[in-house]
Amino acid sequence: MPELPEVETVMRGLRPVLEGHQIAHVTLRRSGLRFPFPLRFADRLAGKRIDTLWRRAKYILASLDSGEILLIHLGMTGRFTVIEGGRPKNLGEFYFETAAAEVGEGLHDHVALTLENGTRIIYTDPRRFGVMDLFPEAEAESHKLLRGIGLEPLGNAFDAAYLAERFKGKAAPLKAALLDQRIIAGLGNIYVCEALHRAGLSPRRKAGTMLRKRGHDPRLDDLVRHIREVLAEAILAGGSTLQDFAHTDGSAGAFQQRFLVYDREGQPCMRCGQAIERLVQSGRSTFYCRHCQR
Ligand code: ZN
Numbered sequence: 001m002p003e004l005p006e007v008e009t010v011m012r013g014l015r016p017v018l019e020g021h022q023i024a025h026v027t028l029r030r031s032g033l034r035f036p037f038p039l040r041f042a043d044r045l046a047g048k049r050i051d052t053l054w055r056r057a058k059y060i061l062a063s064l065d066s067g068e069i070l071l072i073h074l075g076m077t078g079r080f081t082v083i084e085g086g087r088p089k090n091l092g093e094f095y096f097e098t099a100a101a102e103v104g105e106g107l108h109d110h111v112a113l114t115l116e117n118g119t120r121i122i123y124t125d126p127r128r129f130g131v132m133d134l135f136p137e138a139e140a141e142s143h144k145l146l147r148g149i150g151l152e153p154l155g156n157a158f159d160a161a162y163l164a165e166r167f168k169g170k171a172a173p174l175k176a177a178l179l180d181q182r183i184i185a186g187l188g189n190i191y192v193c194e195a196l197h198r199a200g201l202s203p204r205r206k207a208g209t210m211l212r213k214r215g216h217d218p219r220l221d222d223l224v225r226h227i228r229e230v231l232a233e234a235i236l237a238g239g240s241t242l243q244d245f246a247h248t249d250g251s252a253g254a255f256q257q258r259f260l261v262y263d264r265e266g267q268p269c270m271r272c273g274q275a276i277e278r279l280v281q282s283g284r285s286t287f288y289c290r291h292c293q294r
Helices: 006-017 041-045 160-167 176-180 188-200 219-236
Strands: 023-030 050-056 057-066 068-073 079-084 087-090 108-113 120-124 131-136 277-281 282-289
Touching: 006 050, 006 057, 006 079, 006 120, 023 041, 041 131, 079 131, 160 219, 176 188, 188 219, 188 282
Parallel strands: none
Antiparallel strands: 023 108, 050 057, 057 068, 068 131, 079 087, 079 120, 108 120, 277 282
16 A cells, blocks of 8 residues: 555656646546546546645645646555656656556556646556545545644654644554554554654553653654654655555565564564564554564
8 A cells, every 4th residue: 555655756756747737638437436536527627737736644636727626545556657758657666667558548547637748647546445536625624535634744843742742641552643644644554663663662652651741751752753754765765665566577665675673573673683573553563673662
């Protein structure tokens, strides 16, 4: 499943292709993905210019000159291919290489946008858990998928004081609190495991224990710094390249090789040499070092 760094990488790849360009026409090969496409979806997009492309949590958002927002979620297996001058261009190193003739005609190529300059953008999604929606800008805050989402972990407002406020009185484990999308937008399992290891904090510790009589445990500042760093490094590496995001030649992605704990059960901790352990918390695997993380 694409996590925040993959979504950011895709958004950054699409930005120069889409921003400032007009959508000439849209081809829909089915009636919807996870949900049905909005009413008259293709007609409402045709002729509109994409002014800005941005990301909120794991959603890619395109602000159109019509005053509407096109929302895209990649689901489990969604990806984009850009075809410029008849040649497909991969967005990020984790994309499948596809022969030019096949792109856009495949069984799983559900949506095709053609821009006024002839560039085509194909959305492919074998498992169809992706989402596309179109709604007025004024509804962005109240949209069912966007309302109540917490702060962006890479945004300026995200700091230890904010986390301390949100962790007040929380008996939930730190791991669960950090995965709570109402607190932090788009932060996923891999990056929570990695940031907790870097900060030396146990995923099992109660979130509320990070507070002090005045202020908070200074390790909360470290945690915020590590969350930002681990995400920034993964974005720089072009995403984590897991499962459906693997190269066709099977080689692993750049950031995956840098995981300190994730998917390393039984292997030695890079810091202390003790075995990395795995436990299941709210249905998700947590990887951590019992010795280094307290
Ligand atoms: Zn260790």
